Amino acid sequence: MTKPLNNLDQRLSARLKQERILRGWSLSNLAEKSGVSRAMINKVERGQSSPTAALLGRLSGAFGLNLSTLLARAENIDNVGLIREVDQTRWVDPETGYIRTQVISRTDAKFPLDIAKIELPAGKSIAYKAASFMHHCQIIWVFSGRLTFIELDQTHLLQPGDVLQLGAAQDRIFSNDGAQICTYSVTGIRS
Structure with a gap:
């Protein structure tokens, strides 16, 4: 069903x-x-x-x-001003239970910024192809839990407070090998 x-x-x-x-x-x-x-x-x-x-x-x-x-674009939003937590779009991946909260998404050329809060359940991974990040500089900031980030042959183990600035778009894997939910933000600036 x-x-x-x-x-x-x-x-x-x-x-x-x-x-x-x-x-x-x-x-x-x-x-x-x-x-x-x-x-x-x-x-x-x-x-x-x-x-x-x-x-x-x-x-x-x-x-x-x-x-x-x-x-x-699906939400038809271009956030400006105060954005209350209850008004932020939450999306749940049906495969992993990963929760993505769109904190802010500006699509205008003057301020092309995206900030998403991610809650990745224990034992789950999300893989993205490089095309998902083209023309987009990204920074990962871990708030809680443990995040294993894999890009090509590089593996980064991120703990709370760790920040990773990403370079050119490559295939990427975000993995939570820990026993608790990993909460982190992905901030992106479109070029």
């Missing part, structure tokens, strides 16, 4: 289809560019399947967007 989509998943489904149509791409074009099967894209666009973080990363990368921008 298929689990009903929540409101954000419905908006994401519609936004993914809109991004594809805006580019004049068929499902096959997007499948080729993203490495996601045509059938899966079709299921997500029709709201028959909730997209995972990894899948959204691949699709947003194919569009030349990062995940934060895609989520902001």
Whole structure:
């Protein structure tokens, strides 16, 4: 039995289809560019399947967007002024239980900033392709728990208070090998 989509998943489904149509791409074009099967894209666009973080990363990368921008466009937001915690968009990855809270997402050229708070459950990992981070400088700041960050042949073990500034876009894995939830922020500036 298929689990009903929540409101954000419905908006994401519609936004993914809109991004594809805006580019004049068929499902096959997007499948080729993203490495996601045509059938899966079709299921997500029709709201028959909730997209995972990894899948959204691949699709947003194919569009030349990062995940934060895609989520902001789905929400139709460009945060300005006070943003209360209750008004921040929360999205849960159906595969891992990872929770992404979009703290701020500015899409204008004068202040192209994204800040997301991530809660990664113990024993879970999220892998992203390099295309998810193109034209985007990122900084990871760990608040609690332990984060293992892997990029190419480099592994960084991050503890609370540790900050890692990332370089050029590479395939990346965020992994929580600890026994408790790892909470961290990802701050991105679009170039």
